Amino acid sequence: MNLTKLSIAAVFLTAFTPIAAQQTDSLKTEKRIEGVVIQGTTNKGAEANLINTQRRSLEVIERVGSAQLEKQGVGDVSTAVTKATGAQKQEGSGQVFIRGLGDRSNSTQINGLAIPSNDPMYKNLDLSLLKTDMIDYVSLEKVYHPKMWGDMSGANINIVTKVYTGKPYFKINLGSSISLNAVNTGTFFLQDGLNYFGFDTPSKPKNAALVNSGFAFTTSANNQQILNPINSSLSVDFGRNWNIGQGRLSIFGYGSFENQYQYLEGTTGGSYDAHGSILRIYDTAEEFGYDTNTTALVNLNYRLNPRHTVNFSTNFIHTTDQKLGLYEGFDRNYLDDPQRELGYTTLRRASTKVNDLLVNQLRGDHTLSESLKLSWNLGVNLLESQRPDRQQNASVFDKATGTSYFASSNPGANHRYFDRLKEKDYVGSVQLEYEATEKLKLQAGLESRFKDSDFRATQYNFRVTSPQGNYYLDPNSYDSFFNLDNYQTGSYFDIVTFRGDIRYNPENALIPQFYQAEMFNNAAFANLNITLNQKLSAQVGVRYDNLQQEIRYNTAIFSNGGEIKKDYSKILPALNVKYALDSKHNLRFSASKTYTTPLLLEIAPYEYEEIDELSYGNIDLYPSDNYNVDLKWEWFPRRNELVSLTAFGKLIQNPIARITASSSANTTSFANVGDQGQVFGAEFEARKDLLNLGQSRLYTFLNLSYIHTSQELDKEKVIRENSTVTADFIRAEDKMTGASDLLANVNLGWERKLDTGAQLDLVASYSYISDNVYALGYEMRGNIVDKAIHTLDAVAKYKTQSGIGISLSAKNLLNPTFHRVQDNTNAELTVRKYQLGAQLGAGVSYEF
Template sequence: MSKLSIAVIFLSCSTTILYAQETRNDTIKKEKRIEGVTIQGSVKKSSESNIISLQKKSVEVIERVGASQLEKQGVGDVSVAVTKATGAQKQEGSGQVFIRGLGDRSNATTMNGLPIPSNDPVYKNIDLSIIKTDMIDYVGLEKVYNPKVWGDMSGANVDIVSKVYTGKPYFKVNLGSSVNANAINQSNFYLQNGPDYFGFKQINKPSNAALVNNGYVFKTSWADRAVFTPINSSLGIDFGRTFKVGEQGKLSVFGFGSFDNNYGYKEGIIRSVDNVGIAMKDLFGTEYSYATNSTGLINLNYKLNSNHNLKFVSNYIHTTEQKLENYAGYIRDTNENRAEETALLRRANYKTNDLFINQLAGEHKIASPLKLYWNLGYNRLDSRRPDRMQNISIYNQRTDSNYFGASNPGANHRYFDKLIENDYVGDIHADYEINENVKLTFGYNGRYKESDFRATQFNFRINTSQGNYYLNPGDYGSFFNATNYAAGLFDIVTFRGDIKWNPETALVPQFYNSEVLNNAGYANLEYKFSDRFTAQVGLRYDNLDQKIDYSTSIKEGTVEKNYSKILPALNLKYSVNDTNNLRFSASKTYTTPLLLEIAPYEYEEVDELSFGNPALYPSDNYNADLKWEWFPKKGEVISVTAFGKYIQNPISRVTVNSSSNSVSFVNIGDQGHVFGVEMEFRKDLYQNNNTRIYTFLNGTYLNTNQDLDREKVVAETTTSYSNTISIDPSTSSDKMQGASDFLANVNLGFEQKWGSQNALDLVVSYSHISDNIYAIGYANKGNLVDKAINVLDAVAKVKFANGIGFSVSGKNLLNPSFKRVQENTNGDVSVRDYKKGTNIGVGVSYEF
């Protein structure tokens, strides 16, 4: 709320007038005393003009994307929202983002200033695509460090600020539907058997007793399940209301709930090659996908009086993802006779995630110069991969028969895993204004997170020879069933042994357990040298303790690590005039690897196998920024930023020197660097009464480099608790993994208002991401590189004074090919190539 008090002016004017009247007319014997008048109004935090105004005034570098702007662009989730900020790109196939060329492990995610966990053990940060923009005020990108920000970041901290209700009471309903052109054009659409439409059906791993006593006890079928009318749908509600509590208290309530689903289909190649370019896999196939997201949020803001405020946020997000993949072609060691044999690979993958985020925060004005802030959080994650199915068989064209290869029991398997995380976080800090020019901030951050991961893969070992059984690749249950198991045609084994003969050992799951304790203290001094020049200097001390116990197919053991980091930060702001700012920032931060990058556990995809490295350790980052900002008028900004990062012991994904096409994670060299220039331009191109044409564009150029040191990697990974990782890079240095040389976002909007509250918005959005390295290669087997991509979206929205709104949107209108290549010395080899398809959608809303 912003207030403008005119009491003093009013009283001064009144007194002057009364005094003048008294000197002219002594009949006035008394004067009425007016205590004061206050004009009060609401400022919408999410509005673009307010966000730019805060950016202009703040001493820290602030870059935010507000919910109002996102609504106009038809942006429904935070992962796309972040890409609208300068220097950010979304990783294809996930909700993870790269910022200033630095990926998942280099960034951090907070909600209302507190860290929140990832919903997927593969990543450090939460999949931002599951966070709905309707439940936020804005997304902040803190690309420049200050000591209040948690120190584990080098790209940026993404802060999701949940919506606090202000204004008039309302209730809003949103309905939407869309189709993916690829999915709707399929005459038949298939998914795996088991999961349901809403995604709340949980498939549990068979109990150990059932497996021992009854053998084959899997309840779900191997056969594909036909799905009719793959049409996406969405339903959302949100509401807000304020209640008076006592004489001074005010309670504001905001609630949000939604369900949406999404069907997808793509077809293309999956290929992997060795270091001389010979194919290890060469497959063409299809992928059917289906995802759900059920979200609920409640935000209670209780203002006791002008000095004390409490806020409670509770957010529950349940997501599921199904993928059914069917490929045909060549797999080395499966069908050596390519002339008459075709390898058939089927994989059905199901993911479920339940994430609870709970926060209780307070703001207190203790005395005139002292303000106290505290925020406590508890997060719980339940993430599962229940009943992943994989089958590999061979079709012989000459004999028109199907049979299994005899090599690897793991070719046909069912897989179950579960990750449970309990995450306790807290922050307490105080601002003390020594005088109008000096402010001191000091505080404490704490975090304790415990992670428990368990996985079991049931491999099906074929015991009978080819020709002695019937196999239908349309339903592998024709072979894998209770009757054939009892007859001894196949056995069920894990990497620890045979369930039938050694259940006590065989049924012990692979696991890793982790405990992380982070204690940090920080202080920051803000000094105002003049009305135009302000400096902040701060210091943060972080201490991290981590313990990991693990027992996997690779290794078992315990790793304990302790790190202490001293992190200084400097922020300078000079206002050249009322519309121009110059800023300079310098800081030190660090980057910790994520748990799955440390745990020695094999994580398998169709075309890739990755495993962690217990010898991995944090990188240190030294950062500097120089920024110029110009604010031509309200709601407009033009800025240019030059930045640089020096990284000691950078972490990178690498292709391991082996025949299995495996990747792992190492501190690849002694140093790396990132240099770049960013430009942002938000400007009205035309404005006349209620008509406005505007643009919002940004671009980033990056130059990155890192050392590639084989000897360093071998020396650091040869330990008692890790296996030696061998890499053989063909050069001594290369670009940073994941960094694109050039990023750009261009948005063109048309806004037309008429009547009292009628509005039409048309927005066209274009994004470009240039080539970037997915994984560092070795020897003649070059880097895996994701090729450049161009994305075009458009949305039209109209809202009437009676509360009814309509929208039409088109996403991925160019429908580009997503390509990944292996840059071999004897020529590039395409290893992935597919199109996602265009999405066309309509929506209707009603607010009352």
């Protein structure tokens, strides 16, 4: 549909979008015409519509649409977010940093409602789980307004799922790709357990079986060879509508399955003292990975009449993430003699993460009168996340004898681990909008959220009791030692948990570690939108947030258990001002107060262990307060085009940071590290047509961000305020963790419409992320720093008029080296180093 013909109708159409509250418009030529009914549909994910929405909105918004994401070959929301200005993705996860602020500083919504994280380690959902084919757009709200929860200082990420409009259709997509690293390994291994589709989850041994038999594990610790590690994907989506009475019912459906193999080879686990002496390093490291994602979405939208709309959506996501690591190197936890030439540690670690998330939402928009509107939104989210059967086996190879043995000094070196997180998340909101006059509009609303979390974990340690020399160990087959027969003899190993020995004290030993948390949020907000004249408009608002949190725990850190109660109340004012210089230029100013609460992971006293890091929570953490200011200039040269420049600053009181503790395991925790921190920077964005020749268009979409961060580091404050965490910082001030100074995205696209009705799209995408601090140093040991990284992707798509589409993709063409270092004063010492490898893919689709 030609949107240029809808300038008058746009005032009405936007009433049925999430920005209904922003009808204030600065254009002299656009007027409201009473009694005129214009029917039509708009593609919310189209570039022109998103830019027009941004131009008209009183609030500062930034959106990445499905149409452009499809051209770039972006398949998941986490990658989509990184295409926005000031956003970066944390390597190895789906978590994103916005304006240098990470997971705890951001919030995530689907259709305006908060959703839970799929992982107890994070506050936000792993955005890579959400597929771009089922969304209209992703909205980044980096400037606060009171309709949002106040627990954010980076951005609120709102994923708007697709509501079907247009002609009935059915579309099927088939795709395949290869990781050059994976197919070139020669032999690809995974752990025993999950099947190809990721639905055969290993079960935790029953307590009765452990008591009666002892070694009751049903999966093998031997590596399983995988043939043909080739990625594949299949998805279908459809849309249809019916006239029912005076209304119209539409349905959008989406279902998909995809998998991905990965292989890394390099160095990991590096840890050093202040003088650069090695405490641990695995300089021969291989990691095999296999991920699956099964997604289903149904979105029902019933438009009773132009005044009333009701929508229901349900979204189920099942994902698995398998990793098998095989490592050789030096680790003083296992090799007592520091002379590396005498032998080396062999470590095998296999882990699987399984997530099941169900998101149900029911919402409605109602025009009660010409001046009064009501909207409401209810959500029920159910989550189950598991790490079933994490396996770790460690031994030492003696070069002198050519044999392997266990390090008896570390009973947890060989173990199996099971955990499970279950969450029930209920959220709801109601909002009234009253238009007193054409220049004065009042918005007010209430929001509530209740989340119940239950986390349980048990680690079964295999304590070796047989002296060295009394057994034979094959590091390629740990099953030959850890098995039922050897356990039942009582001569080789025992199974113990942190509570005791299963053989002699099963009643206590089999009680899992746990923490249970209840979180209750209540909020009320009010906004006053004022149009002072045709150029100047403002929004003045305030929000009251109350957060109550209660955590009960019994873990290895506090084996006697305990309880934490938190109660925070915040009053959050906000101001947004828009000045339209003319029909193509806007100036915007925003100021607000927000806050940042610690994550559940960061508070709960539980240890999370990875191959190169161990972290634990700090019960004494408390929220940071944030004072934010933004100044933005926008220019809209033509349809599809946008140029903007933003300056922003943040003052953060009592900032929270990840700090490194004194340990050979790179142990980290969290603390309010100083009295204040600062973030300030500048952002530039341009979406511009470079050349138009008949049916061809050459365009660019680029953004650039410079971000400067600093925070006070006060060890006396940390010692004074905390009972379980101490600090000995190497400097009095440092950067904030996760913040890169420079971020850049450059996309160059060419589209050609052929006389046959077919269309060809070619897009190249380049991204740059500069160095950023992963964790602060401790006792003269330098910061852990992720070095700068460059990426380049290219996508070609061809679609015929008959609905057949063909795509080719080449991703990670530069194949950069991911390099994490310990930045000591005398050298940069490698912590982790690898290359992900390029990925080549092809796909075909048919729409009818």
